[in-house]
Amino acid sequence: MSYEVSGWQEPTLGENLARAGVKRRDFLKFCGGLAGVLAAGSQLNGGAAFAAPTAEQVATVLEGLEKPILVWLQLQECTGCIESALRSGGTTVEDIVLNLLSVNYVEAIMAPSGDAANAVLEDANRDAHILVVNGSVPRGLNGAYCTIGGESAETVLKKSAENAVAVLAVGACAVWGGVQSSRAPGAGKHGPTDSVGVDTIIKDKTVINIGGCPPVGEVITATCAYLLTHDLKTPELDAEGRPRFAYDQRIHDSCPRRAHFDAGQFVKTFDDTAARNGWCLYEVGCKGPSTFSACPIIQWNMHTSWPIGAGHPCIGCTEKNFFDEFTPFYSTLPDVRGFGIEASAETVGLVVAGVAAAGVAAHAGVTAVRHAASRKAAQEAPLDAFGDSKVWLPDPTVKDAPETVEPEGTTSPDTDTDPAGKAE
Ligand code: SF4
Ligand code: SF4
Ligand code: F3S
Numbered sequence: 408m409s410y411e412v413s414g415w416q417e418p419t420l421g422e423n424l425a426r427a428g429v430k431r432r433d434f435l436k437f438c439g440g441l442a443g444v445l446a447a448g449s450q451l452n453g454g455a456a457f458a459a460p461t462a463e464q465v466a467t468v469l470e471g472l473e474k475p476i477l478v479w480l481q482l483q484e485c486t487g488c489i490e491s492a493l494r495s496g497g498t499t500v501e502d503i504v505l506n507l508l509s510v511n512y513v514e515a516i517m518a519p520s521g522d523a524a525n526a527v528l529e530d531a532n533r534d535a536h537i538l539v540v541n542g543s544v545p546r547g548l549n550g551a552y553c554t555i556g557g558e559s560a561e562t563v564l565k566k567s568a569e570n571a572v573a574v575l576a577v578g579a580c581a582v583w584g585g586v587q588s589s590r591a592p593g594a595g596k597h598g599p600t601d602s603v604g605v606d607t608i609i610k611d612k613t614v615i616n617i618g619g620c621p622p623v624g625e626v627i628t629a630t631c632a633y634l635l636t637h638d639l640k641t642p643e644l645d646a647e648g649r650p651r652f653a654y655d656q657r658i659h660d661s662c663p664r665r666a667h668f669d670a671g672q673f674v675k676t677f678d679d680t681a682a683r684n685g686w687c688l689y690e691v692g693c694k695g696p697s698t699f700s701a702c703p704i705i706q707w708n709m710h711t712s713w714p715i716g717a718g719h720p721c722i723g724c725t726e727k728n729f730f731d732e733f734t735p736f737y738s739t740l741p742d743v744r745g746f747g748i749e750a751s752a753e754t755v756g757l758v759v760a761g762v763a764a765a766g767v768a769a770h771a772g773v774t775a776v777r778h779a780a781s782r783k784a785a786q787e788a789p790l791d792a793f794g795d796s797k798v799w800l801p802d803p804t805v806k807d808a809p810e811t812v813e814p815e816g817t818t819s820p821d822t823d824t825d826p827a828g829k830a831e
Contacts, residue, residue, distance in 0.1 A: 419473055421470030484578065488580075492577070538575070544602065568609045580604075668689060672687060695720075
């Protein structure tokens with residue numbers, strides 16, 4: 408979909424879209440994407456908790472909008488969040504900036520700079536607007552670590568929040584402080600710059616937290632669309648202030664590798680046969696069992712892929728303090744939320760496979776778990792990254808016999824064979 412945009416010239420969004428030559432069918436497609444994201448939560452809740460709108464309903468409301476103003480502040484951040492938003496869905500940057508949201512102030516892509524940019528912000532702040540913040544607020548050294556137009560991030564945020572009709576904290580940095588707030592040894596409670604999230608500063612308004620580092624772009628735009636289509640009413644939020652439509656589902660519960668987890672089939676190193684077969688990444692550190700996000704459903708870059716789909720464990724980036732709670736990233740952590748007391752994937756796998764064995768005694772997964780349980784963990788070179796001391800480098804060669812080599816379905820259901828084809 409591409410068309411000519413010429414700014415917001417007509418009273419309503421629908422009229423501006425028509426002027427730009429946007430076909431209703433294309434607009435409906437775009438609205439269908441937004442409705443799909445809003446429906447992600449209701450799918451996993453049997454449709455009971457959320458009454459997700461249809462594409463037609465979203466389109467009707469959006470078409471009638473009269474130039475909603477949006478201010479996007481970039482505080483102490485890396486630009487990853489706005490990159491994610493701009494690459495969301497099947498829409499173009501221009502669609503979002505000029506047609507849907509009418510972003511008046513966003514440093515990354517706006518034309519004005521210096522005093523002119525400051526003036527744009529002042530103007531936008533005077534009117535009612537939706538405020539999107541990405542980046543944390545560093546309070547150390549009286550805010551000197553991040554200033555805009557000579558003012559500290561905290562002052563800029565407070566000024567922009569004053570007339571805001573809704574406040575969105577986008578990304579881990581804005582939600583709880585992000586990596587710069589990590590409690591590394593000697594860094595203090597909120598990191599060396601004393602960085603905090605938006606809701607630590609803004610107390611008189613509900614802050615909608617869009618967790619992730621960065622969040623899925625469609626979740627950002629869908630939350631804005633939710634506000635615009637619900638009279639700026641805050642969507643239902645979870646305990647961490649995240650919209651439930653996008654964060655009420657555990658990654659582990661909709662992960663396409665889940666069958667391998669249940670069968671006790673785990674990747675041991677990033678280049679082993681199990682990795683090539685797309686088996687479960689729990690033993691190489693996946694935090695999907697403790698992480699809530701719609702990543703498996705919405706995915707990234709127009710539904711192209713997502714971390715686990717690309718073979719990387721989920722590092723739990725939508726969860727608060729994940730840099731502290733979930734590191735070392737490439738280790739299985741014994742006490743993360745989600746599994747209770749189980750100490751390792753092998754324990755979990757044995758329990759799960761033991762239950763499954765009652766029904767399918769000769770399932771190939773049972774064999775895999777037996778092998779895994781009896782084998783001593785191979786010691787490999789540690790990777791000194793992200794503060795890890797116990798993570799393991801991917802082994803350049805496949806060391807173990809390919810005990811997990813057979814794709815499911817190729818093992819005889821009533822023969823307890825190992826994957827090399829030898830009967831036990
Ligand atoms: Fe960058 Fe992550 Fe912070 Fe977004 S949340 S600004 S991607 S570090
Ligand atoms: Fe998927 Fe990770 Fe759960 Fe394995 S542990 S099933 S890779 S979410
Ligand atoms: Fe983040 Fe995990 Fe999704 S790392 S992007 S929450 S798969």
